[in-house]
Amino acid sequence: MVQELREIEAKTGIDAWEETIREPKVEKLVVSLNEVGSSLEPAFDLEHGYRYPEAEELLEESPFEAAQTLAKLSGSGILDKELHDKSLSCPKCSSPNISINYICPYDGSKDITKDSLLTHLVCGYIDSRSKFIQEEEGLACPRCKQTLTPGSYRITGSWSQCNVCNRRLETLSTGHRCRKCGHEFTFEEAKFDDSFVYTLNQQVREEISRGLLYLSQFRKTLEDNGYTITTPPNLKDPSGMEYNFDIVAGDSKGITISVDINFSDIPFTRDQIIEKFGKYSATNKTSILVLVPKLESEINKLAESIGMVITQADSPAGALHQFSERVSKLKAEKQEKKSRGWSPFGGLMKRARR
Numbered sequence: 001m002v003q004e005l006r007e008i009e010a011k012t013g014i015d016a017w018e019e020t021i022r023e024p025k026v027e028k029l030v031v032s033l034n035e036v037g038s039s040l041e042p043a044f045d046l047e048h049g050y051r052y053p054e055a056e057e058l059l060e061e062s063p064f065e066a067a068q069t070l071a072k073l074s075g076s077g078i079l080d081k082e083l084h085d086k087s088l089s090c091p092k093c094s095s096p097n098i099s100i101n102y103i104c105p106y107d108g109s110k111d112i113t114k115d116s117l118l119t120h121l122v123c124g125y126i127d128s129r130s131k132f133i134q135e136e137e138g139l140a141c142p143r144c145k146q147t148l149t150p151g152s153y154r155i156t157g158s159w160s161q162c163n164v165c166n167r168r169l170e171t172l173s174t175g176h177r178c179r180k181c182g183h184e185f186t187f188e189e190a191k192f193d194d195s196f197v198y199t200l201n202q203q204v205r206e207e208i209s210r211g212l213l214y215l216s217q218f219r220k221t222l223e224d225n226g227y228t229i230t231t232p233p234n235l236k237d238p239s240g241m242e243y244n245f246d247i248v249a250g251d252s253k254g255i256t257i258s259v260d261i262n263f264s265d266i267p268f269t270r271d272q273i274i275e276k277f278g279k280y281s282a283t284n285k286t287s288i289l290v291l292v293p294k295l296e297s298e299i300n301k302l303a304e305s306i307g308m309v310i311t312q313a314d315s316p317a318g319a320l321h322q323f324s325e326r327v328s329k330l331k332a333e334k335q336e337k338k339s340r341g342w343s344p345f346g347g348l349m350k351r352a353r354r
């Protein structure tokens with residue numbers, strides 16, 4: 001039962017991010033991260049605090065929106081995050097442009113003097129720094145009048161003094177002042193935000209290499225060539241039996257094209273080819289099979305001999321490129337055949353089978 005629930009949970013998790021990742025702007029960001037293989041590092045500016053300029057550009061969002069989107073993508077497991085920095089901002093106006101003041105813990109005064117105890121090693125004189133004589137070339141010893149040079153004195157201790165209550169202070173409190181709106185606030189009141197470095201989750205990266213993000217690009221290729229995507233992507237054979245494809249698309253002339261896309265680590269087998277051929281023959285439309293990796297040569301010969309239209313490459317990007325060329329060629333062929341009075345229905349299959 002627990003196992004079952006976990007499986008359901010795991011499944012909804014994946015479904016959730018698969019859906020999110022196909023939002024066009026998210027897809028653009030993820031594809032870019034996947035191709036460059038880099039992480040999204042925040043940049044700091046005094047207007048926005050930490051922001052993500054690359055993400056803002058890819059997502060076409062404001063600094064705030066982009067940061068929200070990245071947080072959402074990390075929440076759904078698409079991005080992994082790692083703490084980059086913690087930053088303070090004004091609780092009143094959210095500006096990150098704040099100054100930090102050290103203040104007296106007794107009266108909150110900012111009027112603090114820092115002092116230290118110096119030992120002049122040459123003559124052994126010890127006193128607070130303020131008692132040494134300030135000369136043009138530096139501090140001089142009040143006893144022997146020599147100018148202090150590096151190595152001739154030692155800082156024995158340092159402390160601060162409040163000029164309001166005149167207390168010597170071992171530790172100071174911190175106060176903050178917003179440079180934008182002037183609001184003064186304590187650390188407790190400050191907005192304390194985390195900023196992260198985001199990277200593409202490894203599992204997502206693997207899914208992308210298996211073609212997760214390419215389906216929409218294959219669809220777009222067809223749309224760019226004048227096809228309308230059919231949903232659900234099913235076709236029936238003459239007996240009414242339904243077959244499922246990755247994409248089915250039609251154009252205004254009633255021409256239907258079906259596409260199956262298989263990205264894998266191992267090449268398609270003979271049985272898989274035969275199975276696809278059965279489906280394509282039954283549905284009798286122009287069918288394109290997209291494969292990564294390429295077929296082994298024997299199986300490729302078989303596929304060619306039975307007239308299958310296969311777009312194959314070593315990478316999903318390569319397959320997409322070839323597919324795109326194939327579809328535009330198909331369009332050109334269709335036009336040519338039409339002018340010769342040919343029926344382009346299932347044209348590719350028939351022509352290849354002659």
Ligand SMILES: [Zn+2]
Nearest residue numbers: 090093178181
């Ligand atoms: Zn403020």
Ligand SMILES: [Zn+2]
Nearest residue numbers: 120123141144
């Ligand atoms: Zn001295």
Ligand SMILES: [Zn+2]
Nearest residue numbers: 104107162165
């Ligand atoms: Zn004080």
